[in-house]
Amino acid sequence: MRHRVAFRKQGEGRDIYGQPIPAPVTVATVWAHVRPMGSNERVAAAQMQSGQTHVVTVRYQGALAAADGSWWIEHRGRTLAIIGLPENHDERDRWLRFRCAEGSGVGA
Numbered sequence: 001m002r003h004r005v006a007f008r009k010q011g012e013g014r015d016i017y018g019q020p021i022p023a024p025v026t027v028a029t030v031w032a033h034v035r036p037m038g039s040n041e042r043v044a045a046a047q048m049q050s051g052q053t054h055v056v057t058v059r060y061q062g063a064l065a066a067a068d069g070s071w072w073i074e075h076r077g078r079t080l081a082i083i084g085l086p087e088n089h090d091e092r093d094r095w096l097r098f099r100c101a102e103g104s105g106v107g108a
Helices: 039-048
Strands: 003-014 020-036 054-059 072-075 078-082 095-102
Touching: 020 072
Parallel strands: none
Antiparallel strands: 003 020, 003 072, 020 054, 054 095, 072 078, 078 095
């Protein structure tokens, strides 16, 4: 867990007239393990047509367990779109694993 990442989702802000406008919200900033997918994993991902490029693992947090495909992760100026739901490794509430795709246009 040596990478600092921010989990973000689309929220709602207000313009100068008080009208609601879409605005990104940081849900949590945590330490994570970020790794590119291996070649065998990429082949499997290509067969599922998911476009996965990275796997991000973090310590379990209830707020992050609620993440879905509308969320994204910011890491070193890069945007990783979360694909699907997080995997609760071994169902022990210790680790969450996120499959991600880089540069899919979210969070822009």
